[in-house]
Amino acid sequence: xxxxxxxxxxxxxxxxxxxxxxxxxxxxxxxxxxxxxxxxxxxxxxxxxxxxxxxxxxxxxxxxxxxxxxxxxxxxxxxxxxxxxxxxxxxxxxxxxxxxxxxxxxxxxxxxxxxxxxxxxxxxxxxxxxxxxxxxxxxxxxxxxxxxxxxxxxxxxxxxxxxxxxxxxxxxxxxxxxxxxxxxxxxxxxxxxxxxxxxxxxxxxxxxxxxxxxxxxxxxxxxxxxxxxxxxxxxxxxxxxxxxxxxxxxxxxxxxxxxxxxxxxxxxxxxxxxxxxxxxxxxxxxxxxxxxxxxxxxxxxxxxxxxxxxxxxxxx
Amino acid sequence: xxxxxxxxxxxxxxxxxxxxxxxxxxxxxxxxxxxxxxxxxxxxxxxxxxxxxxxxxxxxxxxxxxxxxxxxxxxxxxxxxxxxxxxxxxxxxxxxxxxxxxxxxxxxxxxxxxxxxxxxxxxxxxxxxxxxxxxxxxxxxxxxxxxxxxxxxxxxxxxxxxxxxxxxxxxxxxxxxxxxxxxxxxxxxxxxxxxxxxxxxxxxxxxxxxxxxxxxxxxxxxxxxxxxxxxxxxxxxxxxxxxxxxxxxxxxxxxxxxxxxxxxxxxxxxxxxxxxxxxxxxxxxxxxxxxxxxxxxxxxxxxxxxxxxxxxxxxxxxxxxxxxxxxxxxxxxxxxxxxxxxxxxxxxxxxxxxxxxxxxxxxxxxxxxxxxxxxxxxxxxxxxxxxxxxxxxxxxxxxxxxxxxxxxxxxxxxxxxxxxxxxxxxxxxxxxxxxxxxxxxxxxxxxxxxxxxxxxxxxxxxxxxxxxxxxxxxxx
Numbered sequence: 001x002x003x004x005x006x007x008x009x010x011x012x013x014x015x016x017x018x019x020x021x022x023x024x025x026x027x028x029x030x031x032x033x034x035x036x037x038x039x040x041x042x043x044x045x046x047x048x049x050x051x052x053x054x055x056x057x058x059x060x061x062x063x064x065x066x067x068x069x070x071x072x073x074x075x076x077x078x079x080x081x082x083x084x085x086x087x088x089x090x091x092x093x094x095x096x097x098x099x100x101x102x103x104x105x106x107x108x109x110x111x112x113x114x115x116x117x118x119x120x121x122x123x124x125x126x127x128x129x130x131x132x133x134x135x136x137x138x139x140x141x142x143x144x145x146x147x148x149x150x151x152x153x154x155x156x157x158x159x160x161x162x163x164x165x166x167x168x169x170x171x172x173x174x175x176x177x178x179x180x181x182x183x184x185x186x187x188x189x190x191x192x193x194x195x196x197x198x199x200x201x202x203x204x205x206x207x208x209x210x211x212x213x214x215x216x217x218x219x220x221x222x223x224x225x226x227x228x229x230x231x232x233x234x235x236x237x238x239x240x241x242x243x244x245x246x247x248x249x250x251x252x253x254x255x256x257x258x259x260x261x262x263x264x265x266x267x268x269x270x271x272x273x274x275x276x277x278x279x280x281x282x283x284x285x286x287x288x289x290x291x292x293x294x295x296x297x298x299x300x301x302x303x304x305x306x307x308x309x310x311x312x313x314x315x316x
Numbered sequence: 317x318x319x320x321x322x323x324x325x326x327x328x329x330x331x332x333x334x335x336x337x338x339x340x341x342x343x344x345x346x347x348x349x350x351x352x353x354x355x356x357x358x359x360x361x362x363x364x365x366x367x368x369x370x371x372x373x374x375x376x377x378x379x380x381x382x383x384x385x386x387x388x389x390x391x392x393x394x395x396x397x398x399x400x401x402x403x404x405x406x407x408x409x410x411x412x413x414x415x416x417x418x419x420x421x422x423x424x425x426x427x428x429x430x431x432x433x434x435x436x437x438x439x440x441x442x443x444x445x446x447x448x449x450x451x452x453x454x455x456x457x458x459x460x461x462x463x464x465x466x467x468x469x470x471x472x473x474x475x476x477x478x479x480x481x482x483x484x485x486x487x488x489x490x491x492x493x494x495x496x497x498x499x500x501x502x503x504x505x506x507x508x509x510x511x512x513x514x515x516x517x518x519x520x521x522x523x524x525x526x527x528x529x530x531x532x533x534x535x536x537x538x539x540x541x542x543x544x545x546x547x548x549x550x551x552x553x554x555x556x557x558x559x560x561x562x563x564x565x566x567x568x569x570x571x572x573x574x575x576x577x578x579x580x581x582x583x584x585x586x587x588x589x590x591x592x593x594x595x596x597x598x599x600x601x602x603x604x605x606x607x608x609x610x611x612x613x614x615x616x617x618x619x620x621x622x623x624x625x626x627x628x629x630x631x632x633x634x635x636x637x638x639x640x641x642x643x644x645x646x647x648x649x650x651x652x653x654x655x656x657x658x659x660x661x662x663x664x665x666x667x668x669x670x671x672x673x674x675x676x677x678x679x680x681x682x683x684x685x686x687x688x689x690x691x692x693x694x695x696x697x698x699x700x701x702x703x704x705x706x707x708x709x710x711x712x713x714x715x716x717x718x719x720x721x722x723x724x725x726x727x728x729x730x731x732x733x734x735x736x737x738x739x740x741x742x743x744x745x746x747x748x749x750x751x752x753x754x755x756x757x758x759x760x761x762x763x764x765x766x767x768x769x770x771x772x773x774x775x776x777x778x779x780x781x782x783x784x785x786x787x788x789x790x791x792x
Binding site for chain 2: 027028029030032033034036037043044045046047048049050051053054236267268271272276279
């Protein structure tokens with residue numbers, strides 16, 4: 001996986017059989033070893049200046065998310081205000097990367113974020129199950145883009161993947177990518193439902209081969225969301241993919257990342273697996289709804305030396 | 317760039333005395349002739365303490381104390397009572413784990429991440445494990461009521477100072493022996509702290525005696541007429557000398573000596589984890605590991621991707637202050653060892669192997685050696701045959717499983733081996749054929765008190781750990 005020149009992979013996706021051969025030819029993932037490596041990197045000790053740097057970077061990488069049936073324009077506007085100025089008491093605090101909402105809320109978000117440079121991301125393709133006909137998924141995507149979303153988070157067809165219909169998964173992603181137009185496509189693998197790291201690696205490659213700009217762990221709607229080992233395997237995949245094709249793909253762990261300590265573990269993983277090139281909001285994001293306040297609390301602690309109570313930070 | 321800020325563990329948790337006596341009969345005593353030597357921090361060359369050098373008279377005293385304790389107390393004590401002492405020691409080690417880990421890293425140069433997460437937990441685990449055996453010797457499979465041997469003379473190396481102590485002392489005491497132990501001259505501090513732990517645990521005087529010193533002290537101990545059992549871990553050269561000196565005597569011997577382990581990577585291996593295993597196999601504890609995977613055998617069909625991944629991974633290794641929690645590779649234990657690593661590495665270059673190290677800044681003081689690999693190595697190269705005992709990896713290739721076995725076994729040593737493949741049947745096939753005491757599959761350098769450890773050929777004889785480790789201290 002380390003060819004130094006870009007390689008044409010189009011033949012790989014010429015048939016279901018060719019794609020299967022390619023995916024099953026990828027090096028396997030040893031579960032014990034991958035989990036040990038992730039655990040070891042989780043013990044890196046990040047303090048003082050490194051911690052301050054990591055916290056600000058993590059804030060800039062947050063896709064501040066609300067994906068509830070009860071979402072309203074008021075709620076989304078409040079979230080957008082927070083995205084612009086996460087800490088009203090400290091103007092040096094950077095804004096987050098994006099707001100992530102359901103398609104119906106995109107116009108509200110776009111309006112509220114106008115001129116801020118913050119992206120509007122929208123989940124589409126019958127999120128979170130993905131169990132809808134392709135036409136519906138494409139229409140969902142087009143509607144979100146038309147409403148102004150510049151980032152689309154799609155879920156892959158796990159049913160097709162688990163029953164071995166890899167080409168179908170690939171073609172669906174490719175079709176959605178086309179429907180996105182200029183919007184960035186984040187491909188949600190829903191790794192909690194893929195169950196093995198070998199599957200995570202294969203799904204990562206399908207997402208990258210089909211033109212995804214990001215691969216993302218989870219919807220946040222199944223019990224097992226982002227984990228360090230799964231993210232490790234995905235980071236190895238984007239690293240190998242760039243070595244092979246020259247094209248860089250981003251990674252977004254989502255769901256269950258709530259504390260600064262956790263976020264920093266992910267950044268260490270990025271640093272030591274994929275490398276510096278991914279330590280940027282263009283190439284790594286956190287999908288989270290509650291992480292931001294802990295980042296703000298730790299940030300304040302670093303500057304003031306004391307922990308402020310939760311009331312010193314805004315609700316969404 | 318993500319530059320981790322230094323995160324050093326505090327030295328304040330350890331209390332190093334300016335000088336130490338010998339631990340004989342439950343007390344710290346001065347050596348008879350009053351000679352001493354210094355132990356230093358290999359990461360800075362700073363002197364840590366004055367250590368007493370035990371002479372013949374001191375060894376005599378220690379062996380006599382051990383004999384008295386054996387005859388009068390320890391061999392008469394029911395197993396369940398011996399177990400209580402061992403459990404107590406294990407718990408104290410856990411309670412004082414942080415202090416012990418810092419002291420170990422200071423004296424040895426190993427990264428705190430390893431002493432804290434690997435060494436000290438394993439030390440406690442060994443005492444817990446053998447505590448469990450102390451009252452069950454009748455059921456260990458060596459016949460009814462197996463007897464202890466008597467006084468055990470134990471000489472241990474500097475690479476895992478306290479872990480090797482636990483491998484020796486825990487089974488010996490569980491089986492009912494008393495011991496005189498000599499730690500390595502460059503790393504005596506944790507053994508002396510262990511002596512304090514014995515006092516804290518109210519262990520009867522004389523059951524554990526610790527004499528510090530260099531090779532001469534070790535020789536006096538091993539050749540002492542009053543010892544019944546010798547356990548040695550260290551170089552093959554010294555092991556051979558011990559075997560010669562005790563030949564014909566009634567003393568029982570176990571030797572755990574050098575190694576030149578093959579780490580075999582097949583083309584279907586999980587590459588990312590195999591690379592981690594290669595790194596862990598040779599760069600763990602600066603390569604100061606007798607079972608280190610110092611010969612990498614890669615199947616030719618995956619040679620290039622494996623080597624590229626390995627180099628990329630090596631470039632991420634953090635070399636430096638052992639007390640920094642983010643350090644992966646610490647200091648070489650002594651100037652003498654650094655010299656040996658340099659000499660052998662230079663020979664590797666002269667013999668035509670290609671040498672590579674990642675760019676890394678090494679500290680100005682102390683003993684340091686950058687992680688190094690040699691490619692284009694053949695079985696005929698000295699670096700493929702001799703134990704370097706440092707962070708130096710020789711990379712060889714093979715084409716078929718049979719060739720892998722042949723090359724892996726073509727060494728005077730036989731302590732350990734590693735196999736990396738996704739095929740379960742191949743793991744078993746390889747394990748049957750590799751002449752090594754331990755064969756790791758899809759992992760490397762994993763230790764557990766329940767698992768016997770020891771070698772073939774010049775790697776020594778006898779086993780430590782597990783039920784087998786008990787056998788070495790029983791008259792069976």
